[in-house]
Amino acid sequence: MKLPGAPHVAYRGHELFIEGCALNALARQFGTPLYVYSRSAMLESLAGYQRALAGRDHLICYAMKANSNLAVLQTFAQAGCGFDIVSGGELERVLAAGGDPSRVVFSGVGKTAAEMCQALATGVSCFNVESESELTLLSEVAQGMGRQARISLRVNPDVDPKTHPYISTGLKGNKFGVAHDRAAEIYRHAAALPGLEVVGIDCHIGSQITEIGPYLDALDRVLDLVEAVEAQGIKLHHLDLGGGLGITYTDEQPPEAETLVRSLLARIDARSHGHRKILFEPGRSLVGNAGVLLASVIYLKPGAEKNFCIVDAAMNDLMRPAMYQAWMGMAACTLRDTPPVLMDVVGPVCESGDWLGRDRSLAVQPGDAIAVLSAGAYGMSMASNYNSRGRAAEVMVSGNEAWLIRERETPAELFRGERLLPTR
Ligand SMILES: *Cc1c(COP(=O)(O)O)cnc(C)c1O
Secondary structure (H helix, E strand, O other): OOOOOOOOEEEEOOEEEEOOEEHHHHHHHHOOOEEEEEHHHHHHHHHHHHHHHOOOOEEEEEEHHHOOOHHHHHHHHHOOOEEEEOOHHHHHHHHHOOOOHHHEEEOOOOOOHHHHHHHHHHOOOEEEEOOHHHHHHHHHHHHHOOOOEEEEEEEEOOOOOOOOHHHEOOOOOOOOOEEHHHHHHHHHHHHHOOOEEEEEEEOOOEOOEOOOHHHHHHHHHHHHHHHHHHOOOOOOOEEEOOOOEOOOOOOOOOOOHHHHHHHHHHHHHHOOOOOOEEEEOOOHHHHHHHEEEEEEEEEEEOOOOOOEEEEOOOOOOOOHHHHHOOOOOEEEOEOOOOOOEEEEEEOOOOOOOOEEEEEEEEOOOOOOEEEEOOOOOOOHHHOOOHHHOOOOEEEEEEOOEEEEEEOOOOHHHHHOOOOOOOOO
């Protein structure tokens, strides 16, 4: 049986494996809910970008909000990646994982003065600035520290990435970036500010993009701007084309990263911009298909209208279905001979929106483990403690070895830091 989008997850006999590890054995050893990642899948996804960019001045900045476990960051740092961060907390994670701050770009619409200070002191490579007010504040903060902040403007190319509205970011009505038609003027302003050094330009048009067309449109719009800005005597050394490449959850057929990058580089060369340093900020496409979320069946609850399969993982562990109505593949960790039943797979959280999959055909019994596929991106990194549920444990697999890379959160850890009122 072929499983969608999970290159290292496959049945061997009646049991589901990730690389050389049986998922049932991992569920028994570490408990559920449990995130399990294939290290090989992560490195192979990265290798596609690396092959396409080999021989050019480039930097791949893993957009770590997709999955920010320290061992994941360490894996990418050791493979030569930089990081795209969106908060001071993410910067601390990069440092804790042994990442190099001089390979970090700092994105996000709401950077605070404290975060700017922290990033300048650490020596990040570039601030991807998203507004004029941010330019002003960053210049002041940098000047106050006797420094210059290297900046790039995130421009909003106003192209439709044809993805879910919550994850499209490059349209005029989005909160991200500066408007394309004002960018040249804002670059002039930036170049005049004493605390700033203009070094590049960036865009990021959305997430889970499955076509090359929107990328090429955005690139053309960005290159038009580069030419307009450089005509004013402002040098843009690097082009940062963001992230957003989609993965296969069900039947999507996104281009391979290597194909996408080669197409973009061909256009860059054709328009005589091939001398520039090229940056990408992939998140989902590096980790999404590398991970599964393991859940155990607690109850089967047949009903007149619907059958429910109640599992021990919930919306707090994996938000994507509840938040984006996302469809995630599902596979039983043990193949049974009993006929499959159509069921909604739901968690224990007290919300009707707490479902992981609807109308799934599964042959399972209480106690069985189910793998939610392609859960490596925006899974654990979006997890919460809603319903006072401790966050899941995480395991990294390589071949037939498995390492615990995050302990399961205990109830006591959940209210550490809370205080009772004084009693009279
Ligand atoms: C989230 C984000 C990315 C990564 O997006 P993916 O869809 O996960 O590849 C890249 N750049 C910026 C600025 C982002 O906010």
